[in-house]
Amino acid sequence: xxxxxxxxxxxxxxxxxxxxxxxxxxxxxxxxxxxxxxxxxxxxxxxxxxxxxxxxxxxxxxxxxxxxxxxxxxxxxxxxxxxxxxxxxxxxxxxxxxxxxxxxxxxxxxxxxxxxxxxxxxxxxxxxxxxxxxxxxxxxxxxxxxxxxxxxxxxxxxxxxxxxxxxxxxxxxxxxxxxxxxxxxxxxxxxxxxxxxxxxxxxxxxxxxxxxxxxxxxxxxxxxxxxxxxxxxxxxxxxxxxxxxxxxxxxxxxxxxxxxxxxxxxxxxxxxxxxx
Amino acid sequence: xxxxxxxxxxxxxxxxxxxxxxxxxxxxxxxxxxxxxxxxxxxxxxxxxxxxxxxxxxxxxxxxxxxxxxxxxxxxxxxxxxxxxxxxxxxxxxxxxxxxxxxxxxxxxxxxxxxx
Numbered sequence: 001x002x003x004x005x006x007x008x009x010x011x012x013x014x015x016x017x018x019x020x021x022x023x024x025x026x027x028x029x030x031x032x033x034x035x036x037x038x039x040x041x042x043x044x045x046x047x048x049x050x051x052x053x054x055x056x057x058x059x060x061x062x063x064x065x066x067x068x069x070x071x072x073x074x075x076x077x078x079x080x081x082x083x084x085x086x087x088x089x090x091x092x093x094x095x096x097x098x099x100x101x102x103x104x105x106x107x108x109x110x111x112x113x114x115x116x117x118x119x120x121x122x123x124x125x126x127x128x129x130x131x132x133x134x135x136x137x138x139x140x141x142x143x144x145x146x147x148x149x150x151x152x153x154x155x156x157x158x159x160x161x162x163x164x165x166x167x168x169x170x171x172x173x174x175x176x177x178x179x180x181x182x183x184x185x186x187x188x189x190x191x192x193x194x195x196x197x198x199x200x201x202x203x204x205x206x207x208x209x210x211x212x213x214x215x216x217x218x219x220x221x222x223x224x225x226x227x228x229x230x231x232x233x234x235x236x237x238x239x240x241x242x243x244x245x246x247x248x249x250x251x252x253x254x255x256x257x258x259x260x261x262x263x264x265x266x267x268x269x270x271x272x273x274x275x276x
Numbered sequence: 277x278x279x280x281x282x283x284x285x286x287x288x289x290x291x292x293x294x295x296x297x298x299x300x301x302x303x304x305x306x307x308x309x310x311x312x313x314x315x316x317x318x319x320x321x322x323x324x325x326x327x328x329x330x331x332x333x334x335x336x337x338x339x340x341x342x343x344x345x346x347x348x349x350x351x352x353x354x355x356x357x358x359x360x361x362x363x364x365x366x367x368x369x370x371x372x373x374x375x376x377x378x379x380x381x382x383x384x385x386x387x388x389x390x391x392x
Contacts (some may be wrong), residue, residue, distance in 0.1 A: 042379065049292050049376055058379070070378040077376065140342075193302035198339040205331040209349050212324035212356055216317070217369060219352030226332050229342030247341075254348075 005031065012040070017047060025057045029064060037061045052082040055074075059091055068095055071234070072253030086115045090122065097129055099252055103145040105129050110140045152267065161271035162264055171247045172264045174238070179203040180196075186247065189230045198245065206235060206243040223261060225254055234261035238268040281309030288367075289313070291383060293375030295354075298368045299361065299391065300326050308365065316370060321356075322356055325368030329358045346381060359384040360391025 008024040020042035041058040048054045059074035072095050078088035093108035109126045116122060119126035126135065161183035162168035170187040179199045188194040206223070211220035223236040227250070236248045236259045246261035281299050288297040289311045292320060296312035298321060305326040312318050329347060336344050347358040357369045357380065365387045 071379040108320040109348050194339040201335045208328055208331045212328050215320045218354045221351040223350050225348040227346040228336045228344050231341050
């Protein structure tokens, strides 16, 4: 054990309610002692559930442990508590970049660079993500970018609800209340078309989710997220008589999956209004 | 059985916003152990936790998604969370609004691993 960790551990042991857990957790993380860092972060978060820095520390440890989904949610929590939190913007920027979402990554990293203009490494990261574009003269957008073009009114095809969306034919499936396919499609991890077999149980699963929310007095259900070994799945009802499933690779942030599903649901509603 | 699982469930129900947790048999929704706050309908929670888990497992199985690891039903006033705990058992929790879901998920996965 190094001197700084020894000293911080002693301070933490002497007063477990103090904020020294933030420095101790970070020191342990830097030393690669991730199990110990996680324990310290969770202990601190238990005492200070509304402290942005406690969530930030927890998220950093999770990211080091490659649990990117939970880290994303934790940094998302930080930004709800503290919208100008430097660490959270850097962290979410990194996760978006890793997930292949450079525009979202750039948005958060630029906000971070504005918060800490002296961080040369951060400026270099922004320039790398920007891919050579001249970006410092343009202001940071006031809101995160929209990922792809919204389905254009004029181009909504009668046969396809998810035109223009990523995964329109293999990761998004819309079914009616009998489980019959209305649009999109699903491919299993082995490349097989599983739209029909999944559709057969999709509507029933959505009905069961609605029933559970009602019987447990949880209010209106919004979505059901399923973490499986191969993929992450989000199920929701775009309208009262349709169900939609969205599939992403396992390990991507849960918030990103929900966002993806909600955008697909919006596209499905637009399409249903046109074709009905 | 409840005595064996009780202390484990209490580590979960001590978390902010958690209204109850149970170990439930997936096949018939029977309660193996529970730690619930007043007002939580235990039999309904057990039945619905098992039922939603079964449906999700069927969906995952048919589509080749692989075995479910964690389930999160989000509703306007709270959440139902389920983690398979090995064999026929599932760990079920009910939470109110504004809970630290990431922390809760991690704790449930850890607990489910210990139960397995």
